[in-house]
Amino acid sequence: MPSSLEIAKNAIDNFNKIQRYMVLAKDENAEKTYAALKEEYISLKAILNIAGVNLSELDRINA
Numbered sequence: 318m319p320s321s322l323e324i325a326k327n328a329i330d331n332f333n334k335i336q337r338y339m340v341l342a343k344d345e346n347a348e349k350t351y352a353a354l355k356e357e358y359i360s361l362k363a364i365l366n367i368a369g370v371n372l373s374e375l376d377r378i379n380a
Contacts, residue, residue, distance in 0.1 A: 325368050329375065332361040336377050 335358045342351040
């Protein structure tokens with residue numbers, strides 16, 4: 318079973334990856350892709366907030 322630290326690291330890695338894809342989708346005007354990624358972004362942001370991760374420096378989207 319993964320530790321809390323491993324779970325948090327995985328969520329942070331996924332959060333950063335989703336943000337990179339969201340920036341690309343926005344630049345390419347891929348509205349449907351951006352909307353789908355935003356759903357994942359919101360879920361990961363909620364998980365990280367519950368885990369007590371300070372997102373002030375990690376969150377580049379601020380949506």
